[in-house]
Amino acid sequence: MNRYLIILFSLLSLNADAQKRIVSLNGAVTEIVCALGFEKTLVGVDVTSTYPASMQQVPKVGHNRNISAEPVLALHPDLILATDNFIQPTVIDQFKNVGVKTVLLKQEFSIEGTKKLITEIAAALQVPAKGLALCKQLDKEQKELHIATLDKKVLFIYARGAGTMMVAGKETPLDKIIGLAGAKNAAAGFNDFKPLTPEALVTANPDVILMFDDGLKSMGGVDGLLKVQGIPQTNAGKQKKVIVMDGQFLTGFGPRVIQAVKELSEKLKAAA
Structure with missing residues (x-):
């Protein structure tokens, strides 16, 4: 039984390390990737990725509104994460044609939308438990938030x-x-x-x-x-x-x- 557990944990460890070179093409996505513990796997980000401060040292591949494939692929990523509202379909096709795993995410501008984005990125990174923990932290912050309606x-x-x-x-x-x-x-x-x-x-x-x-x-x-x-x-x-x-x-x-x-x-x- 112990031998099987060792094999299982080894497989899980391999899965967790499967993406070693990630490019993020959205500032919120980058923040989530970092919050999930994958900060050091980011080899490229778009210019909206300004947080955390360590992202200033990561190569920039352009603005997410006008990304081209060449600077992204030059970084030899294993995984590309992007939202579907800006990246051109032809660029996405170029990513996929060379065999790079590309995950397109739909960003909804709401608190629930943020939780959904976290869950989907955690799934792509094969760390669903970390995604759940981050969503629970947001739930806690949301419960403590008391907003008064302002006539402004x-x-x-x-x-x-x-x-x-x-x-x-x-x-x-x-x-x-x-x-x-x-x-x-x-x-x-x-x-x-x-x-x-x-x-x-x-x-x-x-x-x-x-x-x-x-x-x-x-x-x-x-x-x-x-x-x-x-x-x-x-x-x-x-x-x-x-x-x-x-x-x-x-x-x-x-x-x-x-x-x-x-x-x-x-x-x-x-x-x-």
């Missing part, structure tokens, strides 16, 4: 300098995280992202403007933002109510999603 309209502005400014409508990660934090998305009349216009600002009239920290920096801070036509006329502009957060933390919907909801909710309360 929040407008998220994506900026890369004054020349590139977009606002987030419905069905975006920003829309979902604003709702989870107890507030309302001021841009309610459309889905996805659209260019920022003075007319849209007047219509939305947000109480608070939400931005990525590097986005506000690209504008020259709050003073630079207030030079954008239409913003000084909004409630948020008049009172300089601007909240900034790290982009991946705020919109990643990875293992830190509950922490992100809590931090945004606290910042919104402070801005009241």
Whole structure:
């Protein structure tokens, strides 16, 4: 009996070590891979993979919106993990044609969606028990989370300098995280992202403007933002109510999603 147990444990150990070279093409996926204990097996990640800090030392293969096969395959991965919303089908075909195991995951921007993503990645890595433990940790954090509904309209502005400014409508990660934090998305009349216009600002009239920290920096801070036509006329502009957060933390919907909801909710309360 003992001999059979030794053989079984040896097989399980081999399975756990089967993927030694992993490329992750999504920031949330990367966070989950690391949280499951596979941080050192990552040989390449996309540029949205900014957490944990050790990912800064891992080779980058491009942005997940425009990944090409060559830089990924050059890393000789055993496993490629990606979400299905950005990677082009032709690129996926190239991965599969050379025999690299490729797992496409559907990311849903909700707390339950995060748990589902964790479960699927844990299955791909053959560590379902670790996935279950991570989901239980999220369950615990969720039970301890108490969010008050705020009568605040929040407008998220994506900026890369004054020349590139977009606002987030419905069905975006920003829309979902604003709702989870107890507030309302001021841009309610459309889905996805659209260019920022003075007319849209007047219509939305947000109480608070939400931005990525590097986005506000690209504008020259709050003073630079207030030079954008239409913003000084909004409630948020008049009172300089601007909240900034790290982009991946705020919109990643990875293992830190509950922490992100809590931090945004606290910042919104402070801005009241």
